Amino acid sequence: MSRFIIALVSFGLFAVACNDAAHDEHAEHKNGYAPALKTREDTLFHEVMKGHDAGMAVLGKLRGNIKETASQLDSLNKLPAKKVDAAYKQALTSLHTDLTNADTEMDTWMQQFKLDSVADNKELRIKYLEGERNKVTTVKEHIFSALQQADSLLKRQ
Known part of the structure; x- marks a missing residue:
């Protein structure tokens, strides 16, 4: 019974903390969507994250196409x-290489990106x-x- 109460209290605290974080996030938004970008650093970080998010949004499709081209080549x-x-x-082979390279580039970039790199030096940051x-x-x-x-190539089949 005490484990249940501890779990319930923990969940409640977690929910309150998440709610406060969501509230603070909305307070920093100008129009309810875009974050309030106050410095050059904020703007650049936002642009980096937008690029990351755009790539991640289609990563499943990219990997699906890699599998599809590999299957067709087989x-x-x-x-x-x-x-x-x-x-x-030849076109399918080239496409497979391009898809694989794009996937590898994204993985490599994500592994090398340091979220808090030179955070203590604004100019270097x-x-x-x-x-x-x-x-x-x-x-x-x-x-x-x-x-x-x-x-265009896979629709041709």
């Missing part, structure tokens, strides 16, 4: 060479975030480019 490799459209196979914004923008562009290629 099927093509089982056919006699005379029955395989060489141009299509801003330079770091500018570099990370450029990196994540490139990664995001590679992801969306690969997905666009996949949409």
